[in-house]
Amino acid sequence: MMNILRIVIAIILAGHGMGHIMGFLGTWTSWQPFSEPSFNESPWIFSDGIFIHSAVGKVFGIFWLVAMIGFLAAAIGLIANQSWWSTVAIIACILSLLAVIPWWNTITPGIMSKKSAVVIDIIILVALLGPWKDVLLTRLSSG
Numbered sequence: 001m002m003n004i005l006r007i008v009i010a011i012i013l014a015g016h017g018m019g020h021i022m023g024f025l026g027t028w029t030s031w032q033p034f035s036e037p038s039f040n041e042s043p044w045i046f047s048d049g050i051f052i053h054s055a056v057g058k059v060f061g062i063f064w065l066v067a068m069i070g071f072l073a074a075a076i077g078l079i080a081n082q083s084w085w086s087t088v089a090i091i092a093c094i095l096s097l098l099a100v101i102p103w104w105n106t107i108t109p110g111i112m113s114k115k116s117a118v119v120i121d122i123i124i125l126v127a128l129l130g131p132w133k134d135v136l137l138t139r140l141s142s143g
Contacts, residue, residue: 006140010075013089016096016120017071020064023099023107027052027061044102052106063099067092081141086128093121 044050044057051057070092077085100107100114100121107114127136 003140003142006078006081009140010078012120013071013078013124014075016117016124017068017075017092019117020068020071020096020099023064023103024061024068027057027064044106045104046102052103057103060099060102063095067095067099070095078140083141086133086137089124090128093125096121 044052070088074085074089074092077088097118100117104114127133
């Protein structure tokens with residue numbers, strides 16, 4: 001029987017990862033799947049001249065896409081009980097934070113909560129890098 005904690009964490013990783021598609025689509029397309037836009041026309045936090053649809057924005061859109069793929073891969077690796085899943089999850093969290101934080105002023109509140117996304121990234125990083133990581137990884141690999 002599969003470890004229920006492993007399933008729950010894999011669902012969280014996959015769900016968090018799928019949310020990153022909004023960042024990729026927001027930078028590379030004009031498609032808005034919700035009645036409220038996911039991004040506004042504010043510049044990023046480092047200057048007033050860089051916007052989400054600029055070349056710099058598109059580069060960060062790739063970060064969103066790679067973070068999404070990383071979270072989905074980590075979820076699959078966790079379910080398959082692969083030892084590499086936690087490393088992929090850590091990298092995906094770092095990419096997620098690098099993608100979200102510079103565009104903090106641009107991401108609109110609503111369906112895509114930037115605060116909850118950052119909190120999830122931090123929780124995952126603390127869980128996988130903290131002093132209890134060996135206990136957690138052992139618990140997840142058993143069963």
